[in-house]
Each structure stands twice: as structure tokens, then as C-alpha cells.
Amino acid sequence: MSELNIAVIGLPGKWSTEVLADAVHVKTGRRTVVDMADVCLDLDTRQVRVGDINLSEFDAVIVKKISETYSPSTLDRLEILRILEAQGVQVFSGAENILRLINRLSCTVTLRNHDIPMPPTTITESIDEAVDAVKAYGETVFKPLYSTKARGMCVIKDNDNDAVLREEIEHFKAEHQVMYIQKKLSLPGKDLGMVFLGGEYLGTYARVAQSDSWNTTINSGGKYEAYTPSDEIIELATRAQEPFNMDFTTVDVAESEIGPIVFEVSAFGGFRGAKEGIGIDTAKRYVDYVLEKLEATA
Structure with missing residues (x-):
């Protein structure tokens, strides 16, 4: 497996991107981090390049982050990855699967079409x-x-x-x-990040508000903590992520006054919450998963 060439698409210098690239390096001896802002697609040759690096020659790419913020141009970046897939480069998670989660409305419509409870x-x-x-x-x-x-x-x-x-x-x-x-529902000062790898449930961390902010995000001062959800909530999160067929994702769930609800399924999933909240090295687990998939299709 050491001969495999796997690139990480993300944001150079950002913690999650770097720990994932480190995990790839440990397993393969190679380390390539790609910022999609630097990518060039030549449709005549069908090469996807970053400087002298030809991603079309790689065995796989793992998408940790496609852009700093989401916008319609984020979808354009994912379309470039579809060229790689057509050439046999395995993309984790698949470009079309990520496409369905970047747009909040697309995610919501899929969840409601599968009868997943959400806020009105x-x-x-x-x-x-x-x-x-x-x-x-x-x-x-x-x-x-x-x-x-x-x-x-x-x-x-x-x-x-x-x-x-x-x-x-x-x-x-x-x-x-x-x-x-x-x-806006009444929540107990926390919501849950439920972690899935290849559709398998790994664990749950809570984002707990530390202030009077209406949301619990880390940007608003929230903190990660371990949490053990009920079987009912695990079953709900499992059903929520199934239609998207993601290789790695987290499901945002809350226990509200109307019962457990899902806010969204993440396009990329949170490494830091799993690490700090429940001690799971998701970067290592994810790379092991990718290597198993590549070996199975070799």
C-alpha cells in the first residue's frame, strides 16, 4: 500500500487538513495537500493540475474541505473532481454526493423526502x-x-x-x-455531532454553549464534550445520513421540545469535535478506510 499516491484536498495550514495529510503520510510515505483555488483543469487533455502535480495520475483524493466558505462557486470546484472520477481516480467522498450537501436546501429536501424530522x-x-x-x-x-x-x-x-x-x-x-x-426551537444549550465512517456510526460529541449565544457553534464560543445518545437518536442519525452515501460525515442533531430533530448532514464532517469531544482519531480512521477501499478495488 506504500506505493499509493493519495492527495488531500483542503485548506493548507488548517488543522483538519494537516492532520489528515499527516495520517496519509504515515501510511503511504507521501504527503500532498491541494487547495482547489490553485487547481487548473485542461479539458482538451483532461488533466487536473496544481503546478507540476497532475492529480489525474493519483490513485485517490480525500476531500477534507473544498473552500473556506460555501458558495455556488464551491459547486464548480466539485465539478472538476468529477473529471478525476471519470479517469478512475477515487474521490472520498464522491463529488456528486458532496454536491447534494453543499446547498442547504438540497440537503433539507432530501432529508424531508426521507421523513427525517426537522424544525418547521x-x-x-x-x-x-x-x-x-x-x-x-x-x-x-x-x-x-x-x-x-x-x-x-x-x-x-x-x-x-x-x-x-x-x-x-x-x-x-x-x-x-x-x-x-x-x-427557532427551544434547545437544551447543546446540539450533537454524530460521526459516521462509511455509514458506520462511530460516536457522538456535543457542542455545548458557553454564553448566551443562540447557537452552539465553536465560532460562537461553544465547547466540545462527550455525549452518549439514546438508541432512538442513533437510529435517527443513521437514517439521516444513509441517502447521501458519504464516506465520512457528521449528522447535526438536537433534542428539542418536539423530540429529536436533524439540522443537517455535513458535506465534510468535523475532525476536531470527534478528537476533542470523544477522543476518536478520525483522520487515522478515515485513511485506513480509504486504503481498504483502494485495496478492494485494486
Whole structure:
């Protein structure tokens, strides 16, 4: 297996990218980190290059992070990876599988089509419909279709002042044509990251709020802790991730006043939460998994 050439697509210098590249190096003796911003696709030769490195000649690439923030251009980067797949380079997770998770709406539609419980949600481009949704829900979270770690999200509540409410919604819509509006539920100050490798459940960490922030993300001061969910929640998270066929992912789950709900399935999954929260070296586990897959198809 030491002769295999495996690249890590991620953000050079970022912790998760570097620990994954280190794990690849331990197993193969080689270490290649690729930032998609530096990639060039030549459709005539069908080469995907980074300088003098031809990714089309690699055995596999592992996608840890496709961009710093999500946007429609992130989808374009994934399309380039489809060229590699067509040439026989194995991509973990598959480009089309990741594509279905980058857009929040695409993920939500798939989850609801599989009857996965989620917070009450309204999708609309209409200001009037958005006003009605806020009035119906009482308190809402407006979410961009492309974002991670709660970036760009805002809380809008019914304050009995229609003019102020409409102004808040119009401010959000100025940046986001399609409005994703979710009822803000009462949560116990934490939500769960449930880790899956090849569809197998590995464990759960909790993101626990340390302040009065409405969300528990690490960007907002949340901390990782170990957590043992019920069998019911494990079964729910397992069902939630199955339609996406991801090689590695985490499922964001919360225990709300209406029961366990799923917020989303991650396009890439969190290494740090698993490491700090439950002591799982997901980078090493992931590389072992990739090597097993490559050996099985050799």
C-alpha cells in the first residue's frame, strides 16, 4: 500500500487538513495537500493540475474541505473532481454526493423526502410569505443556502411591528434571494455531532454553549464534550445520513421540545469535535478506510 499516491484536498495550514495529510503520510510515505483555488483543469487533455502535480495520475483524493466558505462557486470546484472520477481516480467522498450537501436546501429536501424530522421550515422568495412564516413561528432563524458554522444566519422574531419585521426580512433578502426560514426551537444549550465512517456510526460529541449565544457553534464560543445518545437518536442519525452515501460525515442533531430533530448532514464532517469531544482519531480512521477501499478495488 506504500506505493499509493493519495492527495488531500483542503485548506493548507488548517488543522483538519494537516492532520489528515499527516495520517496519509504515515501510511503511504507521501504527503500532498491541494487547495482547489490553485487547481487548473485542461479539458482538451483532461488533466487536473496544481503546478507540476497532475492529480489525474493519483490513485485517490480525500476531500477534507473544498473552500473556506460555501458558495455556488464551491459547486464548480466539485465539478472538476468529477473529471478525476471519470479517469478512475477515487474521490472520498464522491463529488456528486458532496454536491447534494453543499446547498442547504438540497440537503433539507432530501432529508424531508426521507421523513427525517426537522424544525418547521419555510422556503420562499416572497417577502409577504416570509412575514407570514415569522408570525406563524414566533421566532425564526433565517439561514443562507450556502454557509457553515452559522455564518450569515440571523434570528428574526415577531415583534408586533410589521414595518420593523418587514425591514429585517428585506435586509436579509438583499443578500439572499431564496429565503430559508426555520422555526427557532427551544434547545437544551447543546446540539450533537454524530460521526459516521462509511455509514458506520462511530460516536457522538456535543457542542455545548458557553454564553448566551443562540447557537452552539465553536465560532460562537461553544465547547466540545462527550455525549452518549439514546438508541432512538442513533437510529435517527443513521437514517439521516444513509441517502447521501458519504464516506465520512457528521449528522447535526438536537433534542428539542418536539423530540429529536436533524439540522443537517455535513458535506465534510468535523475532525476536531470527534478528537476533542470523544477522543476518536478520525483522520487515522478515515485513511485506513480509504486504503481498504483502494485495496478492494485494486
